[in-house]
Amino acid sequence: MYSEILFAGFGGQGVILAGKILCIAAMNDGKNVSHIPSYGAEMRGGTANCSVVISDGLIASPVTPMYDIAVVMNTPSLLKFEKSVRPGGKLLINSSLIDVEPTRTDIEIIKIDANDISEKAGSHKAANMAMLGKLIAVEPELCSPQALYDALDTAISERNKKFNPVNIAVMKLGGGIDV
Amino acid sequence: MGKRVLLKGNEAAAEAALIAGCTHYFAYPITPQNEISAYMAKRMPKLNRTFLQAESEIAACNMVYGAAATGVRAMTSSSSPGIALKQEAFSYIAGAEVPAVVINMMRGGPGLGNIAGSQGDYNMCVRGGSNGDFHNLVYAPSTVQELADLTLKAFDVAEKYRILALILGDGYLAQMSEPCVLPEPSGERHEKPWALTGAEGRDAQVIKSLRLADGVLEVHNRHLEEKYKAVEAAEVMFENFMCDDADFILVAYGTASRVCKAAVMRLREKGVKAGVFRPITLWPYPYEALSAAAAGKKKVLTVEMSLGQMLLDVQLAVRGEVPVDFLGRPGGGVPMVDEVEERVLSYGR
Amino acid sequence: MADKILYTRPRSIRDVKTHYCPGCGHGIVHKLIGECLDEMNCREKTLLVAPVGCGVLAYNYFDVDAIEAPHGRAPAVATGMKRARKDKLVISYQGDGDLLAIGTAETIHAANRGENITVIFINNAIYGMTGGQMAPTTMEGQVTKTTPYGRDVTDVGYPIRACELLNTLMAPYYIERVSVHDVPNILKAKKAIRRALQNQLDGKGYSFIEVLSMCPTNWGVDAQTGADWVRDVMMPYYPLGVFRDKGTEEASRVQ
Numbered sequence: 001m002y003s004e005i006l007f008a009g010f011g012g013q014g015v016i017l018a019g020k021i022l023c024i025a026a027m028n029d030g031k032n033v034s035h036i037p038s039y040g041a042e043m044r045g046g047t048a049n050c051s052v053v054i055s056d057g058l059i060a061s062p063v064t065p066m067y068d069i070a071v072v073m074n075t076p077s078l079l080k081f082e083k084s085v086r087p088g089g090k091l092l093i094n095s096s097l098i099d100v101e102p103t104r105t106d107i108e109i110i111k112i113d114a115n116d117i118s119e120k121a122g123s124h125k126a127a128n129m130a131m132l133g134k135l136i137a138v139e140p141e142l143c144s145p146q147a148l149y150d151a152l153d154t155a156i157s158e159r160n161k162k163f164n165p166v167n168i169a170v171m172k173l174g175g176g177i178d179v
Numbered sequence: 180m181g182k183r184v185l186l187k188g189n190e191a192a193a194e195a196a197l198i199a200g201c202t203h204y205f206a207y208p209i210t211p212q213n214e215i216s217a218y219m220a221k222r223m224p225k226l227n228r229t230f231l232q233a234e235s236e237i238a239a240c241n242m243v244y245g246a247a248a249t250g251v252r253a254m255t256s257s258s259s260p261g262i263a264l265k266q267e268a269f270s271y272i273a274g275a276e277v278p279a280v281v282i283n284m285m286r287g288g289p290g291l292g293n294i295a296g297s298q299g300d301y302n303m304c305v306r307g308g309s310n311g312d313f314h315n316l317v318y319a320p321s322t323v324q325e326l327a328d329l330t331l332k333a334f335d336v337a338e339k340y341r342i343l344a345l346i347l348g349d350g351y352l353a354q355m356s357e358p359c360v361l362p363e364p365s366g367e368r369h370e371k372p373w374a375l376t377g378a379e380g381r382d383a384q385v386i387k388s389l390r391l392a393d394g395v396l397e398v399h400n401r402h403l404e405e406k407y408k409a410v411e412a413a414e415v416m417f418e419n420f421m422c423d424d425a426d427f428i429l430v431a432y433g434t435a436s437r438v439c440k441a442a443v444m445r446l447r448e449k450g451v452k453a454g455v456f457r458p459i460t461l462w463p464y465p466y467e468a469l470s471a472a473a474a475g476k477k478k479v480l481t482v483e484m485s486l487g488q489m490l491l492d493v494q495l496a497v498r499g500e501v502p503v504d505f506l507g508r509p510g511g512g513v514p515m516v517d518e519v520e521e522r523v524l525s526y527g528r
Numbered sequence: 529m530a531d532k533i534l535y536t537r538p539r540s541i542r543d544v545k546t547h548y549c550p551g552c553g554h555g556i557v558h559k560l561i562g563e564c565l566d567e568m569n570c571r572e573k574t575l576l577v578a579p580v581g582c583g584v585l586a587y588n589y590f591d592v593d594a595i596e597a598p599h600g601r602a603p604a605v606a607t608g609m610k611r612a613r614k615d616k617l618v619i620s621y622q623g624d625g626d627l628l629a630i631g632t633a634e635t636i637h638a639a640n641r642g643e644n645i646t647v648i649f650i651n652n653a654i655y656g657m658t659g660g661q662m663a664p665t666t667m668e669g670q671v672t673k674t675t676p677y678g679r680d681v682t683d684v685g686y687p688i689r690a691c692e693l694l695n696t697l698m699a700p701y702y703i704e705r706v707s708v709h710d711v712p713n714i715l716k717a718k719k720a721i722r723r724a725l726q727n728q729l730d731g732k733g734y735s736f737i738e739v740l741s742m743c744p745t746n747w748g749v750d751a752q753t754g755a756d757w758v759r760d761v762m763m764p765y766y767p768l769g770v771f772r773d774k775g776t777e778e779a780s781r782v783q
Contacts, residue, residue, distance in 0.1 A: 203611060231607070231611065233604065234634065234637035235633055235634075237601065237604070237633075238601065238604035238607075238633065238634050241605050241608065241634075242607050242608035242611070244597075245577070245595065245606060245609040246608035246609060249575070249612040250612075251612040268598060275596070375593040375609070376613065377574065378591065378593050383592050385587040385593070385594045386594075387587065387594075387596035388596060389596055
């Protein structure tokens with residue numbers, strides 16, 4: 001498998017972190033991974049994104065103009081990146097915040113009320129975890145659910161580790177697993 | 180072997196420098212290499228080593244010059260416009276033969292340019308950039324793993340030849356996270372009888388680049404020339420990726436070489452035999468190896484994130500025996516896999 | 529009766545002829561530093577940073593380990609050396625172009641960090657090595673190769689007072705201006721240099737000694753006139769004295 005994934009949203013939604021968690025999980029499952037964030041001046045505008053590649057073989061190019069999957073968490077990201085999904089690819093939309101309908105018909109549109117799911121599981125700011133949970137539910141080749149949960153241990157700072165049980169609950173809910 | 184961890188390029192380079200025994204790090208902030216400084220600022224005091232944010236790139240590199248002249252392992256890092264400022268010290272370091280390590284995470288230019296990854300500093304860093312007859316040893320890693328490994332190696336080689344070893348990365352490599360196994364310390368150390376440690380029990384000694392007396396500088400230049408020849412003979416590094424049976428050779432370094440590898444794999448699936456020749460040292464340049472790899476091929480394509488700076492070296496290596504084409508994107512643009520693939524397909528079988 | 533040695537060349541100074549012109553102050557200051565290093569038994573632990581300018585060849589005259597810095601970067605090079613070798617005595621020896629023009633940033637920031645180094649600043653109001661151009665410390669109206677009609681302060685600014693400038697910073701431990709135009713002042717200059725070196729040995733931090741000095745060749749005067757010019761023209765604008773002495777401040781606080 002070889003999968004190029006984009007995470008995009010506004011600063012504070014944790015899209016860079018979501019990419020990193022997925023990378024650590026896939027790496028620990030034995031995959032090759034790469035992660036490139038938007039950085040510097042791009043961040044000042046309040047939008048953030050990262051490109052993730054996951055492969056069971058060599059990752060040659062870490063940069064790509066097109067993605068197999070785009071995970072968009074706010075409206076500007078949808079407008080900017082809808083065209084960057086390869087035909088036949090998947091577009092995951094945070095429908096809690098995005099009220100614009102995508103126009104593409106040659107890709108699979110997957111909507112998820114990420115913020116609502118996060119709230120339901122007891123967190124105001126774990127929408128990114130809900131998106132991750134959904135992502136691996138629709139694309140199970142990327143990594144195992146357990147690897148995703150375990151990756152939190154490495155990816156989350158000491159200060160915020162206490163939120164990990166809630167994060168895992170949100171991931172599960174996002175993936176349609178009852179908790 | 181150590182554990183595979185997900186590391187950002189900047190952090191991997193910084194940690195590798197620590198493993199190499201770098202005790203003194205001086206730098207001035209500039210994107211996209213700021214994580215190196217942040218990492219050093221955090222770690223150096225804990226290890227009882229020195230981190231200092233200098234007042235300028237110029238000062239930072241001169242601090243490296245001063246510290247390294249006393250025999251310690253010292254490093255600075257920056258990005259393109261900052262490296263331009265460090266060029267002054269590069270020349271003094273070369274003339275005075277002080278070992279030093281510098282990391283350049285290239286961004287778009289000229290001028291302030293932008294902060295995207297680029298390869299526009301090839302001419303400045305590989306061909307010169309400062310005054311006088313000298314070379315820096317230039318490593319061009321293409322993965323986070325290789326960045327860590329070459330940073331470690333740079334300290335050893337710099338010390339061995341009393342030369343400045345430059346890591347020439349780019350903003351993508353700096354910001355990219357990949358699985359990496361941190362290298363083990365090499366343990367390599369070279370005697371430094373030249374180091375300034377005070378004239379205790381020996382004659383006083385001087386580290387300098389000024390040589391005014393008749394003919395003395397020429398003698399020194401000849402001595403440097405001999406040293407550079409030794410480096411050329413022993414330190415050339417390159418990767419030959421599927422070149423042997425290829426009809427088309429793509430030549431690229433750093434991030435651009437990864438794009439080329441992806442294109443080659445796609446081309447091979449389509450039955451087009453292509454390969455990538457990747458220089459790992461840019462000075463000394465692998466002229467002979469490239470010449471051999473290109474011999475008898477149908478075409479050589481140079482791919483850069485700049486407008487044909489390495490192209491001249493490729494042409495020198497190939498010596499007109501094979502046609503050399505060029506594909507480059509400047510200003511933070513990266514040649515895409517599709518573009519490279521299409522260009523090779525356009526050559527026909 | 530045995531002969532009594534009244535004067536000898538300091539061990540820290542080599543037995544060589546210098547390139548300095550007759551009436552130049554560099555040789556005097558070299559000797560003072562050399563005597564201090566001898567008296568303090570520090571020759572073998574000294575790391576000298578030579579500047580670009582007339583002082584560039586200082587390493588030919590001092591019998592100590594030395595490095596040559598790019599123009600203006602001596603405080604940065606000295607910072608690197610001192611941070612790497614805290615037990616050594618690091619001296620940054622600089623002229624007015626080096627310290628106050630091309631190296632102003634390095635000068636101010638090394639001072640502002642309170643680097644534990646000693647800076648000896650030779651102010652002779654002109655660029656000597658390049659043949660007599662305007663320095664940042666060139667006096668108003670002073671004729672040089674690049675101010676042939678006299679320094680016009682409305683066009684190129686006023687002479688900079690280094691001690692006063694650095695005295696606005698919090699970190700420096702000791703700042704003094706001295707002169708070497710006559711014997712009493714030479715003796716005072718030596719005391720200041722000795723003190724500045726001792727401060728470093730004691731780990732006190734940044735010490736700065738500005739030395740008003742003669743450049744008769746580029747001023748176009750004879751040696752005596754040069755010495756008089758320091759007294760009559762430079763000293764009124766660059767007053768001698770101690771600008772900062774945290775040691776005395778500390779001592780008075782203890783009492």
